[in-house]
Amino acid sequence: MACQNCEELDLIVKFPEKTAELDTYIDSLGLNNDMEHNRGLLIQCLHRAQHIFGYLPLEVQKHVSKKLSLHLSEVYGVISFYHYFTETPVGRYKINVCTGTACFVKGAGTVLEEFKRYLNLEQGETSADRKFSLGGVRCLGACSLAPVVMVNDKVYGNVTPKMVPEIINECK
Template sequence: MAEDLKEQERNDLEKPLPKEKYQELEAYIDDLPSLEGRLIQILHKAQQIFGYLPRDIQLFVARRLGISGAKVNGVITFYSYFTQEPRGEHTINVCTGTACFVKGIGKIIEELESQLNIKLGKTTEDMKFTLKDVRCVGACGLAPLIVVDEKVYGRVKPEDVEKIMSEYP
């Protein structure tokens, strides 16, 4: 069963991306006054259009900018904002910085993984939630904390997780 699921995930990721989205990205690139120094800006737009940056999109951007695919991939893997895999409708960022770690974020992660039935770094089957860890949110006074989309939840306890998740039906 696990093998079948992995095969299905591979097939889903291999499906061609919509031509209209490529055309939208191409039009965006064509409208820029200059392409020099615009890689990150273009990648932001590409991720906004497609939702993620798989290999095909990386190579498309590289060809349009006349740079190597390795350079594009290097930028994508360096910046945590970019993703090479589809994300869920809602992204749950779990702060794993020192303050949150000391205040018990591990138990929060266990509860989230249990309720969502996924591991950290994964997306639910229904594409509703992606569970990610971030090194530090910069709000240590609220530790332990999670951020769902743009909403910050501070001083979270394991028993709070169910209520928080109920806000995202």
């Protein structure tokens, strides 16, 4: 159950249309009584759930586990193992600094430090107003543009610490 005292209401209850979207997807996968079969579909269900809700809080995890007849512990185990899944809400602007090797040798470290300083956030955190999330990503494969920063779907290449305020100002 979601906490009644804070704003974080149960997403499943709060967004019936989103829940319905997820259910339609899961039902289309052809579940059956075979546990092994259902477990094989877990990761793609979680991908879809995160795509729909933005993150995977406990209520969503419970919902998925019920749908797939899997233990909640198994679902949680998978979510906590893979970096792609997040249990905390992310900001409107997801700033990802590439921390792949090519970007690293070309100074992505100083760029990340500058983002941290400028936004007053640590890596993996979201600002209180949920506007910005700061993260690192392992190689976007655009090594020729290193160091690379990705804000949602937009790629910025050859980024220097000096460009940080400009990039943030564009997030409006």
